[in-house]
Amino acid sequence: MTRQATIPDTARVAGGVVLPTLAGGVLKRRPRVIALAERLQLDRTAVGLLRRLHARHGPGPLLLRVPGRSIALMLDAEDVERVLANTPSPFHPASLEKRAALNHFQPHAVLATKSTEREPRRRYNEAVLETGHELHSLAGQARTVVREETERLLANTTELDWATFNTAWWRIVRRIVFGDGARHEHAVTDELARLRLRANWAYLWPKSKRARQSLHQRIGDLLARAESGSLAAKIAELPTESGIDPAGQVPHWLFAFDAAGMATLRTLALLATHPRQNTDAHADLDDPALSYLRGCVLDTVRLWPTTPVLLRESATATSWHGTQLPPGTTFFVFTPYFHRDPEAIPFADEFEPQAWLDGRAEQHPALVPFSDGPGRCPGENLVLFVTSTMLAELLRRGDYRLLSPRTLSPQRPLPATLDNFGLRFAVDPKVIAPK
Numbered sequence: 001m002t003r004q005a006t007i008p009d010t011a012r013v014a015g016g017v018v019l020p021t022l023a024g025g026v027l028k029r030r031p032r033v034i035a036l037a038e039r040l041q042l043d044r045t046a047v048g049l050l051r052r053l054h055a056r057h058g059p060g061p062l063l064l065r066v067p068g069r070s071i072a073l074m075l076d077a078e079d080v081e082r083v084l085a086n087t088p089s090p091f092h093p094a095s096l097e098k099r100a101a102l103n104h105f106q107p108h109a110v111l112a113t114k115s116t117e118r119e120p121r122r123r124y125n126e127a128v129l130e131t132g133h134e135l136h137s138l139a140g141q142a143r144t145v146v147r148e149e150t151e152r153l154l155a156n157t158t159e160l161d162w163a164t165f166n167t168a169w170w171r172i173v174r175r176i177v178f179g180d181g182a183r184h185e186h187a188v189t190d191e192l193a194r195l196r197l198r199a200n201w202a203y204l205w206p207k208s209k210r211a212r213q214s215l216h217q218r219i220g221d222l223l224a225r226a227e228s229g230s231l232a233a234k235i236a237e238l239p240t241e242s243g244i245d246p247a248g249q250v251p252h253w254l255f256a257f258d259a260a261g262m263a264t265l266r267t268l269a270l271l272a273t274h275p276r277q278n279t280d281a282h283a284d285l286d287d288p289a290l291s292y293l294r295g296c297v298l299d300t301v302r303l304w305p306t307t308p309v310l311l312r313e314s315a316t317a318t319s320w321h322g323t324q325l326p327p328g329t330t331f332f333v334f335t336p337y338f339h340r341d342p343e344a345i346p347f348a349d350e351f352e353p354q355a356w357l358d359g360r361a362e363q364h365p366a367l368v369p370f371s372d373g374p375g376r377c378p379g380e381n382l383v384l385f386v387t388s389t390m391l392a393e394l395l396r397r398g399d400y401r402l403l404s405p406r407t408l409s410p411q412r413p414l415p416a417t418l419d420n421f422g423l424r425f426a427v428d429p430k431v432i433a434p435k
Contacts, residue, residue: 013064028200034417037419042416047341072320083312090318095313104199109251124249130381136381142385162420171184175230178232180229185222265423270408285392349413405419
């Protein structure tokens with residue numbers, strides 16, 4: 001049955017789960033807060049709290065005591081599966097909080113759309129991103145972009161940190177999305193970053209219509225070039241239904257690629273500290289699909305979710321184990337709890353990429369690194385292609401020793417929080433034989 005949390009329990013969830021997540025930056029990470037969260041291992045504390053609540057209250061969503069709101073904390077994997085499988089009806093992804101945040105910089109994106117325009121916008125995203133295909137039709141050009149930028153990144157360097165990596169990463173992203181001419185168009189991604197920082201405050205911070213229109217115009221100008229081999233060219237080829245706003249979909253793609261960059265460098269940190277997986281990854285470099293490296297990225301996102309909270313809002317009353325929740329209920333899924341529960345996941349605190357290849361991960365419906373159901377990330381395959389391709393290029397061109405942090409080891413449980421901004425590697429370059 002559905003249980004109701006006590007006021008003290010609600011306060012603990014607010015202070016131990018919600019507040020740290022918001023402080024870290026849901027739309028744009030705050031480096032200083034993430035560094036503190038790593039030192040305090042706040043995700044470990046949050047997971048422990050939710051495990052205690054589950055043991056105390058039993059199965060079913062836990063209704064938090066929030067004045068004027070109906071908010072249900074999800075504590076069972078089967079309930080998460082139900083909510084995600086029944087998106088967008090009756091569980092819509094465009095919740096009140098999500099719309100308030102995303103409207104700062106992408107009011108017409110699918111995740112912020114609650115009207116009848118959602119379905120055509122979702123179809124459009126799937127068409128451009130080629131959701132149903134493991135390899136995008138632009139994979140050849142994207143592979144060339146990744147190879148060129150990774151080569152430049154590692155040229156004459158013996159150390160790699162987040163700032164250096166991130167500069168190269170955004171060059172890759174801009175070239176894939178807009179074309180080679182956008183390699184140095186830092187303004188578009190910088191402007192988006194500023195708006196995302198405002199979006200962290202959702203409805204607590206006023207929206208800047210002028211800044212949002214400026215970003216939209218800048219994106220529109222870059223898309224108008226329709227450079228060959230880019231997503232912009234794909235957009236130019238596709239017919240557009242009324243109300244879709246192609247330029248309005250792009251901010252979310254850039255936003256998602258930011259999280260993918262975090263996952264890429266974290267994966268490199270795991271490979272640098274886990275010899276067995278590193279050996280398996282090198283053996284995978286001749287696999288055109290880079291299946292093992294894709295599994296590495298998936299497990300990295302499981303270990304440190306780039307989307308720590310999934311929200312759904314019910315359009316109708318829903319029944320849970322004999323208890324009815326009203327329409328407008330917000331269902332709150334804290335993904336680290338499900339990804340790191342040692343009672344449910346045998347490899348909860350281990351780096352286990354093979355689980356995504358041998359079917360073990362599929363046995364756990366709440367392992368959702370890219371969400372799940374009809375609301376699953378439409379760009380998942382493209383993101384996995386770019387991240388695994390960059391990892392392959394990094395491994396081909398160098399050996400890496402993790403200098404900071406020193407907490408990653410196959411001999412002990414992996415930390416629940418990992419600050420991607422603090423990652424730093426020593427690089428031993430390899431000589432690449434000409435083909």
